[in-house]
Amino acid sequence: MDTYQEIKQGERGAWISIAAYLLLSALKLISGYLFHSSALLADGFNNVTDIIASTAILVGLRISRKPPDSDHAYGHFRAETVAVLVASFIMATVGIQVLIETGRGLFEGKKTAPDPLSAVVALVSAAGMLGVYLYNRRLAKRINNQALMATAKDSLSDAFVSIGAAVGIFGAQFGLPWLDTVAAIGVGLLICWTAWGIFKDATHRLTDGFDENELHDFRSSIARIPGVEALKDVKARVHGNHVLVDVVIEVDPELSVTESHEISDRIEERMSERHNVMSVHVHVEPKQEEAVPLVTARKDR
The missing domain is CATH 1.20.1510.10 (Cation efflux protein transmembrane domain)
Incomplete structure (x- = not known):
């Protein structure tokens, strides 16, 4: 409707x-x-x-x-x-x-x-x-x-x-x-x-307050979507009878723009089907490789 x-x-x-x-x-x-x-x-x-x-x-x-x-x-x-x-x-x-x-x-x-x-x-x-x-x-x-x-x-x-x-x-x-x-x-x-x-x-x-339990459900749903390597941030606010959601995810840096866009589409579909959220803004970032600490060997004399 x-x-x-x-x-x-x-x-x-x-x-x-x-x-x-x-x-x-x-x-x-x-x-x-x-x-x-x-x-x-x-x-x-x-x-x-x-x-x-x-x-x-x-x-x-x-x-x-x-x-x-x-x-x-x-x-x-x-x-x-x-x-x-x-x-x-x-x-x-x-x-x-x-x-x-x-x-x-x-x-x-x-x-x-x-x-x-x-x-x-x-x-x-x-x-x-x-x-x-x-x-x-x-x-x-x-x-x-x-x-x-x-x-x-x-x-x-x-x-x-x-x-x-x-x-x-x-x-x-x-x-x-x-x-x-x-x-x-x-x-x-x-x-x-x-x-x-x-x-x-x-x-x-x-004042843009939002239920923490519902926000946790949003996080769980998004984190399980194939292609989402990491979930950096999820924010939500109520606008009348609408829920507006902002999501920041990390994906494989080797993916094409089209493939990243498909992941965003899957997030929007899942939020709509499971949580009745019709307005989702998804920001995609390449996953950062963890820095490998440098180890300096020292020989005791």
């Missing part, structure tokens, strides 16, 4: 997330106010941030579809990673706000227990978020799209947030009304934790 078509499919997952968040945030906020549930209100505000974050990711996916131009020779694929980074900041901001507001309510000593119906709303929302998570996770894996995978992870955390809110609301029915507020604080903490994980992954990619 063409890369740009894959990104277009990723946009469909983002639209599904936005639609789900619009519906659920409205349901939770209205129910939270009507049923006096701090946990459900916090969960609703969490979904409001998810709308903004998913919209940012959708914009990033749209930009990443733009073809290469004069000052973007590698294309615009990193726009989706930047969008993920922006989404993490939005999530963290709202998570901190939820902690401040619910913490204030806890110290004010609110004692009104929320209506049990708010717990039902939370559980229904959790089921909906799990469905969105499974759909986007499957799609993200199929098209290898990290922005959509971040959206899927966020949906999973939202499902756990809603379950936690329901637990707090049910607990408040047994003479512990403050437990609803504690659950809301837990929601805020989980929002911040999810934001941190997404931020960490996005910055790692933007």
Whole structure:
């Protein structure tokens, strides 16, 4: 499948997330106010941030579809990673706000227990978020799209947030009304934790970080290719949903240019077939003969 078509499919997952968040945030906020549930209100505000974050990711996916131009020779694929980074900041901001507001309510000593119906709303929302998570996770894996995978992870955390809110609301029915507020604080903490994980992954990619185990697999595959006498260097970085690999190999200095080029082709084919890497730059050097140390014999007199 063409890369740009894959990104277009990723946009469909983002639209599904936005639609789900619009519906659920409205349901939770209205129910939270009507049923006096701090946990459900916090969960609703969490979904409001998810709308903004998913919209940012959708914009990033749209930009990443733009073809290469004069000052973007590698294309615009990193726009989706930047969008993920922006989404993490939005999530963290709202998570901190939820902690401040619910913490204030806890110290004010609110004692009104929320209506049990708010717990039902939370559980229904959790089921909906799990469905969105499974759909986007499957799609993200199929098209290898990290922005959509971040959206899927966020949906999973939202499902756990809603379950936690329901637990707090049910607990408040047994003479512990403050437990609803504690659950809301837990929601805020989980929002911040999810934001941190997404931020960490996005910055790692933007600073050309790459998984060491995967790089080791690349080295092993290339080293076993016939004609590769030595593997001097292998570097890899992530560019949107692409992996770019730079390889420096040594070959027999007696090989012709054509034979060396054939070895490079085999490297590209193996990286594509085994690791789904479509962009490999191979630099070929003649193998250096090991220097033979000079031995000077000295006769004892």
